[in-house]
Amino acid sequence: MSSHPSGAGQAKNAEKAKSAAEPKEREAKVTVPAVRAMKAQGRRIAMVTAYDYVTGRLVDEAGADIALVGDSLAMVVLGHETTLPVTVDEMLHHTRAVRRGVKRALLVADMPFGSFQGSPAEAVNNAARFLKEAGAEAVKLEGGIRIAETVRQLTQAGIPVMGHLGLTPQSVLQYGGFKVQGREEAQRRALVEDARALEEAGVFSIVLEGIPADLARVITETVSVPTIGIGAGPHCDGQVLVVHDLLGLVEDFQPKFVKRYAELAKEARRAIEAYCREVREGLFPTDEHSYH
Numbered sequence: 074m075s076s077h078p079s080g081a082g083q084a085k086n087a088e089k090a091k092s093a094a095e096p097k098e099r100e101a102k103v104t105v106p107a108v109r110a111m112k113a114q115g116r117r118i119a120m121v122t123a124y125d126y127v128t129g130r131l132v133d134e135a136g137a138d139i140a141l142v143g144d145s146l147a148m149v150v151l152g153h154e155t156t157l158p159v160t161v162d163e164m165l166h167h168t169r170a171v172r173r174g175v176k177r178a179l180l181v182a183d184m185p186f187g188s189f190q191g192s193p194a195e196a197v198n199n200a201a202r203f204l205k206e207a208g209a210e211a212v213k214l215e216g217g218i219r220i221a222e223t224v225r226q227l228t229q230a231g232i233p234v235m236g237h238l239g240l241t242p243q244s245v246l247q248y249g250g251f252k253v254q255g256r257e258e259a260q261r262r263a264l265v266e267d268a269r270a271l272e273e274a275g276v277f278s279i280v281l282e283g284i285p286a287d288l289a290r291v292i293t294e295t296v297s298v299p300t301i302g303i304g305a306g307p308h309c310d311g312q313v314l315v316v317h318d319l320l321g322l323v324e325d326f327q328p329k330f331v332k333r334y335a336e337l338a339k340e341a342r343r344a345i346e347a348y349c350r351e352v353r354e355g356l357f358p359t360d361e362h363s364y365h
């Protein structure tokens with residue numbers, strides 16, 4: 074008997090598939106104003122990183138609001154110890170691949186270390202490349218008051234900007250490691266001022282990374298743009314995780330703020346081991362996997 078359904082069966086299956094897909098299809102493309110509006114609407118924002126066509130597609134199909142091509146790709150994809158070495162060209166290459174997989178989510182790309190600190194003009198030139206050459210819809214920059222003028226010029230140039238405060242990984246050498254920020258009073262006050270400066274400069278949202286939950290709450294209540302937390306507790310307007318962390322693809326280290334929703338590294342190793350064994354034992358391929 075054929076494994077293909079009959080005409081009537083086919084139509085029924087197509088109908089079933091359509092109604093299962095409909096709710097997602099009906100959801101509109103996520104835009105910068107839509108993300109901004111989610112705070113007032115009390116809708117929490119779900120952001121996930123993506124680094125290539127496959128992760129972009131998965132993140133988009135799963136219904137994330139924002140796909141972030143994070144410079145964390147330096148670590149989880151390229152194997153560097155920090156985010157510092159990744160270049161604009163490498164980030165563009167990965168953003169293009171993610172672009173091909175993402176249809177509905179807002180696509181944000183990280184401006185890597187060294188691509189925006191030199192001058193606002195250099196930042197505008199580099200950021201424009203992410204929109205023109207890679208299809209990003211916004212860029213993310215680490216820093217507060219010291220980059221406010223750059224953020225202003227980017228937004229005036231029509232480039233939407235997501236801010237990033239707290240444990241900003243591009244400053245890891247200054248911190249002397251990946252250390253929680255904002256525990257001391259002076260630092261807390263500075264971070265609230267940074268958030269205000271970013272809002273005033275025109276960001277449409279701010280990532281808060283590696284800060285105490287009560288400080289994230291204060292910042293979230295202070296600014297009118299949404300905050301998106303990672304290691305910043307439950308009071309932010311949204312959350313972001315690195316896709317490799319949430320899928321359990323990186324096993325060497327699990328920071329406190331990471332929740333693994335799958336154990337894909339274990340599953341992948343099991344599958345590859347099974348394949349290697351079957352090849353060695355002559356069990357793969359069988360007739361089923363051969364052309365005649």
Ligand code: KIV
Binds near residue numbers: 122183280282
């Ligand atoms: O690079 C990255 O993945 C990030 C997120 C963790 C916010 O900046």
